[in-house]
Amino acid sequence: MKIRPYGDTLNDGKIQLSFTLPLPCNAHGEETAKALVQKMGIHDVQIVHASPLNATFSFYIVYGTTHHQIDPTTITVTEIDSDTLTKSEIEAFIATHFDRPITFIGASTGTDAHTVGIDAIMNMKGYAGHYGLERYKGIQAINLGSQVENETLLEEAIKHNADVILISQTVTQKDVHIQNLTSFIELLEAEGKRDDFIVIIGGARINHALAKELGYDAGFGPKKYAYHVASFAVHLLKQKKDA
Amino acid sequence: MKLNLNQTQINRCRARAKTIADTIQTFIDQSTTVSVERTILRFLSIDGVNPLDVPYVNVITDHIIAEADLSLGVAHYLSLAIEDTGLTPQEIAQAIDQKQLSLKPYQTKTHPNHSLLYPTIEEQLNRVNKQRRIREKTLAENPKKSTPELYVIVATGNIYEDIEQALSAAHKGADIIAVIRTTGQSLLDFVPYGPTTEGFGGTMATQENFKLMRQALDDFTTSHQRYIKLVNYASGLCMPEIAAIGALERLDMMLNDSLYGIIFRDINMQRTFIDQYFSRLISAYAGITINTGEDNYLTTSDAYEHAHTVLASQFINEQFAKNALMEERFMGLGHAYEIDPNLENSFLYELAQAELSKAIFPNAPLKYMPPTKHMTGDIFKGLIQNALFNIVAVTSHQSIHLLGMLTEAIHTPFMSDRALAIDNATYIAKAFKDFSHEISYRPDGIIMNRANDVLHQAETLLKTIQEEGLFTTLEKGRFAGISRKLNAGKGLDGVFKKAPSYENPVMTRLIERLKEGNHED
Numbered sequence A: 001m002k003i004r005p006y007g008d009t010l011n012d013g014k015i016q017l018s019f020t021l022p023l024p025c026n027a028h029g030e031e032t033a034k035a036l037v038q039k040m041g042i043h044d045v046q047i048v049h050a051s052p053l054n055a056t057f058s059f060y061i062v063y064g065t066t067h068h069q070i071d072p073t074t075i076t077v078t079e080i081d082s083d084t085l086t087k088s089e090i091e092a093f094i095a096t097h098f099d100r101p102i103t104f105i106g107a108s109t110g111t112d113a114h115t116v117g118i119d120a121i122m123n124m125k126g127y128a129g130h131y132g133l134e135r136y137k138g139i140q141a142i143n144l145g146s147q148v149e150n151e152t153l154l155e156e157a158i159k160h161n162a163d164v165i166l167i168s169q170t171v172t173q174k175d176v177h178i179q180n181l182t183s184f185i186e187l188l189e190a191e192g193k194r195d196d197f198i199v200i201i202g203g204a205r206i207n208h209a210l211a212k213e214l215g216y217d218a219g220f221g222p223k224k225y226a227y228h229v230a231s232f233a234v235h236l237l238k239q240k241k242d243a
Numbered sequence B: 001m002k003l004n005l006n007q008t009q010i011n012r013c014r015a016r017a018k019t020i021a022d023t024i025q026t027f028i029d030q031s032t033t034v035s036v037e038r039t040i041l042r043f044l045s046i047d048g049v050n051p052l053d054v055p056y057v058n059v060i061t062d063h064i065i066a067e068a069d070l071s072l073g074v075a076h077y078l079s080l081a082i083e084d085t086g087l088t089p090q091e092i093a094q095a096i097d098q099k100q101l102s103l104k105p106y107q108t109k110t111h112p113n114h115s116l117l118y119p120t121i122e123e124q125l126n127r128v129n130k131q132r133r134i135r136e137k138t139l140a141e142n143p144k145k146s147t148p149e150l151y152v153i154v155a156t157g158n159i160y161e162d163i164e165q166a167l168s169a170a171h172k173g174a175d176i177i178a179v180i181r182t183t184g185q186s187l188l189d190f191v192p193y194g195p196t197t198e199g200f201g202g203t204m205a206t207q208e209n210f211k212l213m214r215q216a217l218d219d220f221t222t223s224h225q226r227y228i229k230l231v232n233y234a235s236g237l238c239m240p241e242i243a244a245i246g247a248l249e250r251l252d253m254m255l256n257d258s259l260y261g262i263i264f265r266d267i268n269m270q271r272t273f274i275d276q277y278f279s280r281l282i283s284a285y286a287g288i289t290i291n292t293g294e295d296n297y298l299t300t301s302d303a304y305e306h307a308h309t310v311l312a313s314q315f316i317n318e319q320f321a322k323n324a325l326m327e328e329r330f331m332g333l334g335h336a337y338e339i340d341p342n343l344e345n346s347f348l349y350e351l352a353q354a355e356l357s358k359a360i361f362p363n364a365p366l367k368y369m370p371p372t373k374h375m376t377g378d379i380f381k382g383l384i385q386n387a388l389f390n391i392v393a394v395t396s397h398q399s400i401h402l403l404g405m406l407t408e409a410i411h412t413p414f415m416s417d418r419a420l421a422i423d424n425a426t427y428i429a430k431a432f433k434d435f436s437h438e439i440s441y442r443p444d445g446i447i448m449n450r451a452n453d454v455l456h457q458a459e460t461l462l463k464t465i466q467e468e469g470l471f472t473t474l475e476k477g478r479f480a481g482i483s484r485k486l487n488a489g490k491g492l493d494g495v496f497k498k499a500p501s502y503e504n505p506v507m508t509r510l511i512e513r514l515k516e517g518n519h520e521d
């Protein structure tokens, strides 16, 4: 079964785009925009709006029909495969399988000063009605705050005998988060500590696939809360213990 | 008055805020910081960096801290060294860097002859004054519009790209351009040097970058008869130094708020209150409008429940600015449109808050921030959120109207995002131009009740702060829900208690010139 985008008739392939070109806004600019969109596999291209941003840049809103189609059954997603438990299920799981509290240590690292994300996961209050890890029985949550150096985070994790390290990254411009996250993994490996911790990342532009690619155990993006993270972590910790 | 506020209550709030600020001022007057001292050196015309890229002003303060005692103040050492060696301040810096000169011997000497420093300081202050006059003259030549001034940011990381973006926005109708700083600059204890092309989420604030952008905007003014204001950040660990550079290069506005640095950058409170005072004196003299950061509180605490913290902080910031002899017309007190859009009547509460700020600070050019926290990847909804915000901005006559970007939750603005924002605001400014004169608010309606509630809560909070002291308030995390300690945070090691003989000749002259009220040279 193959599908196309939907406008008002199944598989009509309708699609909308908007972008800026480094060209003056005139007939030549419009034709260039059209040709570019055609190259994307879109036909019946209509430049429905064109406006100058200044003397040498122009903005276009475009509708068209894509001739590409896709078979959704061929698409796979890198997803976290552990079950998601509720807060009380997680607390019960910890009580059953561990004879000690689980320590989570977290920070917003590098030059990143955004704390709302890591606080949402770790602090008592939580976010959007979901309590944070600090409120979980059987979990010790240590939030180091923002602008924490990778070296400091690792030192603190070792000092507190942490089971799980949580890293939040919000600023992604020029891939600053990739550099920072890569250097943390390198640091762990250089110190021979990679297997001592479960390491999880999160942030508005983070997903699980990216986390795996960078060598982390998991990654969580928007609309993910403490119970998602804790479910994943306690399952993996148990696996590690049983292994 | 539109909101029927109790003027006596407002007066009481001001009186409390004044006591709060005055208590901190007593502490400020006894102390200095490395950045204050480096600022004095900049007013002595010391410029440039050594072969290792360390600014010469840092070379001197580092040297004094390592070899002697900074609590005497740089003026002490420089006066004595000039007298002794006959070198200029710049030559002294270079000689120290090359280890040909040590200031240590001057530590124990007394009676420095500060009059050796005054000619250079006067010259630099005259330069600042000249820039102020250019601004005032150009603004007077261009008609002022009756709707809010449109403020957009550029943040490419590359100053040359920023210029491209800034000019594009100016063409579209922007009145004010802010060059956002790169992440982490606020924690650098030096000001980088030269033009820069690499930054994350913003561009380095350097004197050369200021100059390049100023020149580009001035060229625009010449060709379009419209003055474009330039904004940067006199904040972080180099607050007064950047204020000085901005004053020399004719920036028009500076974000400048200790409370923001303390809460959101974990900068030590003692350090930044001292720095802020000097930086505000400089801006007051240069005619630079400051922007305060109360809007940010609402990114970590709820905007409906904590609206009064914004108002209380505005009262305090007003008094800090007054202590720095700043005129009200330069106090860009901050506030924001950040209430959760899922809340019923959110628009009415926003309007109430905006009208309230305007009514209480009628002469201040209020800085009004757009929705940020509740912006999502749904850019179509985002455009509507920004439209509602624009309506409030125009209706309540805000002055500095920061435009919201439909892609706020995604990236720093694209050129097209900014253009759409300007179109949106221009359309609404036109459509709602005289709307405010046609409406009044229902006595006992939602808007009036809300405004009075917020004022009432702000008064209660100010009372608490007055009783416990601002340092304690910050330790308790009453603003933005973030707690900071008096003796923790960045930059504390740069705070010094002034020695009995300490003098800051730049501050002395700034205060004299401000009090004389005349800026003639």
Ligand code: B12
Binding pocket: A106, A111, A112, A113, A114, A115, A116, A117, A118, A120, A121, A127, A166, A167, A168, A169, A170, A171, A172, A173, A200, A201, A202, A203, A204, A205, A219, A220, A221, A222, A223, A224, A225, A229, B155, B180, B181, B182, B183, B184, B200, B201, B202, B264, B296, B299, B300, B372, B373, B374, B375, B376, B407, B408, B409, B410, B411, B412, B413
């Ligand atoms: C609030 C805010 C601020 C506040 C931060 C206050 C604070 N203490 O956190 C202040 C005003 C200080 C700020 C400053 C800056 N900001 Co800001 N900010 C935002 C804003 C408006 C909201 C972010 C937020 O709090 N979201 C709410 C939280 C709950 O969402 P979240 O972080 O995604 O978290 C959720 C998930 O991602 C996940 N999660 C997050 N972390 C983690 C970690 C783990 C381990 C797990 C499991 C899950 C997880 O769980 C959370 C709950 O579901 C966004 C715009 C927006 N609407 O998104 C810009 C934004 C993030 N900021 C931005 C920028 C550029 C900056 C500055 C760099 C600007 C500058 N040059 O000065 C500075 C930061 C300087 C620095 N050193 O970092 C950009 C980033 C652009 C990019 N993609 O790189 C944005 C997108 C705005 C923009 N369009 O320009 N900002």
